Amino acid sequence: MRPELYGHPFASHVWKPLIALYERGVDFTFQMVDGEHPDNQARIAELSPTGQFPALIDGLRPITGSNAVIEYLDLYHGAAPPMVPKDPRDALDARMMADVFDDYIHNPMQRIVGDALRAKNETDPRGVADARAALERTYDWLEKRLQTGEWAACGQFTIADCAAAPALFYSDWVQPIPQLHSALAAYRARLLSRPSVARVVDEARPYRKFFPLGAPDRD
Template identity: 65%
Template sequence: MTVALYGHPFSSFTWKALIAAYERDVRFEFRMIDPDHPDNMARLAKLAPTGQFPALVDGAREVVESNAIIDYLDLFHGSGAPMVPADRAEAVDARMMADVFDDYVHAPMQRIVGNALRAEENRDPTGVEDAHRMIERCYGWLENRLEAGQWATGDRFTIADCAAAPALFYADWVHPIGAQFPLLSVYRARLLAHPSVARVVDEARPYRAFFPLGAPDRD
């Protein structure tokens, strides 16, 4: 039975799972989550605690949360190198960096975007300012940690880079990476040129009008 992956091509967390699947040459069926596919939406509502995506179904096995999906694919599907390194110390570094991108770049970026989707009277300018400060602070931390010509945790692409790609792609749209962060800027460009990442970027292009703050004319 073919693995089914539920998500949307413009969804940043769906990107993480898609990047890992493409990176490892996993055979899967993509099940679109949008109003044109009500059956998929109904299935997802039962799969995930709050209906969030991505979600994966493999026979009787159901997996939600992007990092867990990447772990599952490493264990049971695909032919490429695992996204979580086999070396336990390297795995700690890769998971740590994935969490940093998820929690301190991706999450505040989504708060800024989510705020823009609210009615004017329900917006939270203080929360948005805090989110911008968190992203800026994390940019500085990453700048001091990244090494030129390397991936997030060294010389191979891992789960950390799966997390970094959507986080930095969209974060740079809402909080541009400044000239004071040259290594981070180069790393983002390297991610976007990587084949599995370039593929998800291209698949998402038709949906850029959905971005509430206006998608920039680049990338």
């Protein structure tokens, strides 16, 4: 039985397991979660504590959360090198960098996007300012970290890059990477040229009009 991934192609956290699925050449079924697929909406509500995607169903086994799905795929599906390296020291580095992109790029970016979707009388200018400041600090940190090496950790494409691709893709839309951060900008460009990442970008193009802060044509 083919594993099933529940999610939406425009959702940043869904990109992470999609990239891993494409990297590992896994044959799977994508279950679209939106208003036109109420059965899938009901299923994700059962699978996830908050009804958020992604979630993977493999036979009778449900896996919830993007990082857990990626690690599950390493164990049971595909023949490519694992997204979490086998060496425990490299694995620690890859997981750490995945957390950096999740916690310090993706989360502030989502806070800014979420605020843009609120009614004017419910916005949080201070929260948005804090989120933008957090992105700037993390951009500075990443610029130093990415001076050498093609990928974010371990000298190979890992779970860290699965996390970095959607985080940096969308964060550069809401808080552009400064021109002086050439290493970070080059890393983002390498991510977008990776076939697995380019595929998820293309699959999400039809939904760009729903992004509240605009959808640049440059990507």
